[in-house]
Amino acid sequence: xxxxxSRATPRPLGNEPRFFFFLPTRADPQRIVFSRGSTxxxxxxxxxxxxxxxxxxxxxxxxxxxxxxxxxxxxGACGPERIGIIHDLSxxxxxxxxxxxxSKMIQMGNDxxxxxxxDFPEEVDVSTLTDELTAVKDLSVSVIPxxxxxxxxxxxxxxxxKLSGADNSGIVHAAAGMLRKHGLxxxxxxxxxxxxxxxxxxxxxLDGHVAGDFVPDIEALKRDCADLEQELxxxxxxxxxx
Numbered sequence: 001x002x003x004x005x006s007r008a009t010p011r012p013l014g015n016e017p018r019f020f021f022f023l024p025t026r027a028d029p030q031r032i033v034f035s036r037g038s039t040x041x042x043x044x045x046x047x048x049x050x051x052x053x054x055x056x057x058x059x060x061x062x063x064x065x066x067x068x069x070x071x072x073x074x075x076g077a078c079g080p081e082r083i084g085i086i087h088d089l090s091x092x093x094x095x096x097x098x099x100x101x102x103s104k105m106i107q108m109g110n111d112x113x114x115x116x117x118x119d120f121p122e123e124v125d126v127s128t129l130t131d132e133l134t135a136v137k138d139l140s141v142s143v144i145p146x147x148x149x150x151x152x153x154x155x156x157x158x159x160x161x162k163l164s165g166a167d168n169s170g171i172v173h174a175a176a177g178m179l180r181k182h183g184l185x186x187x188x189x190x191x192x193x194x195x196x197x198x199x200x201x202x203x204x205x206l207d208g209h210v211a212g213d214f215v216p217d218i219e220a221l222k223r224d225c226a227d228l229e230q231e232l233x234x235x236x237x238x239x240x241x242x
Contacts, residue, residue, distance in 0.1 A: 071120050072101065072146035073129070078113040079139040085112055088136045096132070097124050106190075117146055155211035158241045159184070165234025167193065167204035175206065175236070178228050182221050184210040204234075 077089060086105065093100060093116075103116035120126055126143075133141040163175055172191065179186060189208030196203050218240065225236050 071122060071124075071126070073118055073120070073126060074144050074146050075116050075118055075129075075133065075141065076114070076143075077133065077136075077139045077141045078111060081107055081110055081112040082138065085114070085136075085139070089114060089116075089133065089139075092129070092132050092136065093118050096126065096129060097121055155213065157184075157212040157215045158187075158209065159211075159238050160209050160241075161207070161236065161238045163206040163234055163236045164203055165232055167202055168232060171204060171232055171234070172206065174228060174232060178224050179210055181224065182212070182216040183214060184212045184216065187211050 075089075075093075077085075079085070090100065098118040098120050101117045101119050103114065105112070105114045107113075130141065130143045133139070133143065161179075163171070165171070176186065187209045189206065191204065191206045193202050193204055195201070221238070225238060228234070229236050
């Protein structure tokens with residue numbers, strides 16, 4: 001039986017409970033736990049799954065369990081790059097009835113890093129999760145409770161940015177400071193190096209997205225971008241989405 005998780009998730013309405021939704025795992029192939037859908041969607045999913053996993057005589061071959069109070073943890077892991085890291089990590093999560101709600105994974109040089117949010121049914125004891133994950137070969141792992149509260153709402157302002165230029169010390173700090181000045185939070189960012197078309201010079205590149213709770217002064221933001229280009233000897237472009 002597959003241990004993959006469904007990702008077709010309608011947004012919960014108001015304060016309605018959300019449900020865990022897992023396919024059977026090797027640890028318990030006769031158990032399905034529903035999650036991350038609204039109360040309106042849960043009965044439809046239940047019907048579809050019970051029909052899919054029915055025996056020829058029509059009797060269900062799985063049992064269903066609802067959990068209205070999921071708990072979440074953030075798992076961070078890094079170690080030498082090798083084949084099978086994600087397979088090993090996701091296996092521990094699946095064996096503990098966990099659902100990977102979101103993740104970021106990246107190879108940096110000869111190392112590999114993973115950051116993931118995992119949801120568990122309330123009745124699952126996650127106290128042993130750190131030990132189980134640490135047992136995965138050559139990985140340094142941390143597990144912390146996810147921050148509570150409501151899911152983030154749509155920002156009033158968002159933009160993408162790209163910076164490229166000489167790899168000078170402090171370039172990321174300066175760019176982040178300029179964005180912070182305008183009330184913008186970096187939601188994701190990646191930096192890398194590439195060779196210039198001529199001369200073999202190494203170019204530092206920074207790509208990312210920002211968001212804000214209010215629309216900043218666009219003209220002032222453009223001026224500060226131009227000033228930063230002069231100060232750092234770089235190219236900085238922003239695409240606004242209001």
